[in-house]
Amino acid sequence: MSEFAFELELCAHLESRCEGILARQLGASVADPGGRILDVIRVEPGPAFDDRLALTSESIPDAAIDADVGTGQARYWKDAFDCHPDRARRATERACEIGFFERERRKGREYVRQVARYPDWYDRIVGIENKPDLGRPGDLEAQLRTDVSLALVDEVVLATESYVTGAHLNRIPDEVGVWRVHRDGDPTAAGSAFEIEVVRDPSPLAVDEPGIEPLETRPGRTEIAVVEPDAKADARRRIAERAYGKGWRTYAFPDCGACRTDDSSAATLPHCSWKGRVVDAGSECGPSCAGYEPASDSRPAIDLEAERDRRTPWIADPEGKRRRQSGLDQFD
Structure with a gap:
């Protein structure tokens, strides 16, 4: 099966059995942003998880969290940031839009405060x-060695459908856990069999210690960066925030009658009845497909945000902590 379909089906399975937040395709590097993308991220709840649920459904900008803006006296927005003014302006606008900041005008100047302290969530x-x-491992060994040496996440797991041999285990770091996935039937249907066999448990990684991030590899030489614990902590917070706002339902449904769109007790995935599997609408669907049939106007609407709200702790429209509604009508 395709890695795309495998990823969606694994996320649907984990969502039904694990607490916390799941997301797909998130950056997991520090010195080289975008240099490492993890397929799936699972963020486990912290002590103030409920406070985060009540705050906003969106990812909070990193610059807004770092800004010298508290919940007490409002501050002039330009004085609260230690970054480029354009980034500060974008962060301010977004933080106000999603309800993390509230603002007011004083003598033509804009002041902001947090509606609540950023929680340890x-x-x-x-x-x-x-x-x-x-x-077909691709760069799997190098990717997993990067994850272990950088130690940005607490644990790393390899998920596969293949039979896992001793040779496979010897080629990847000992710290990496291994899951073998067994599927029986349509995983989007209620009651379908989808089991995870734990071949090897993951070992905890040293997230509180400096990490080594490989950058560029040349014959006989690899450039590296030493990533300090503070930088790793900031990156972990960005990952957690991005995962919270994004989730894993970031896929499209093809405009095709062969794509099943019923909403059962299982997660709604883009399952094609003609191909008999989950499909990636962006790369393999359309009128050129031999199984294509125009979608019916009566096909039920798909609301993946509502489904996430219904099936997970995440809240699509929390009440928030805003003391009063902020809007353009408050400005001079």
């Missing part, structure tokens, strides 16, 4: 690398 972060077919 997440605990462990687990990274899951999906490789359904170990016969």
